[in-house]
Amino acid sequence: MSASPTSTLRCVLPSPRHPASSHTQQFAEKRTVDEIQNMLRVNCMSTTLMTGLVLPGMKERKSGAVVCVSSGLAAVPSPLYAVYGATKAFVGSYANAVAVECARSNTNGSVQELSPFFVATSALRPSLPCRACRLGCC
16 A cells, blocks of 8 residues: 555554563663663664654655554553563654754654553563452463
8 A cells, every 4th residue: 555645654663562571670770781772772872763764755745644652651651561661651752852853954754753651461460469450460
């Protein structure tokens, strides 16, 4: 399916879901270099590179939208999620800066940050007491 020159391209840049065990640790210093690099690749590098691929077309068409998916954990101290929260803070800051760049270049497109807060999903089951997750597992 190809877009016509007058249509608006919408690109949502979610971060792929990590297994819950890679999000939480007892303390930040227990993270391995590989875990930290993976989280940086998934949350920071992928957002930056994908946005860079989309922006030239948006500028050419003078329309489009990019939605970078961050997390509410970027805005609050997040014990046991320190590295994750920090990488999501990068996504939010990056989206806001690129939005200003687009506005200054009269792109008529938008770059937005979607920042959902804590959502109890099955991915969090190992890190939450069963009664807290409310998923019916206890």
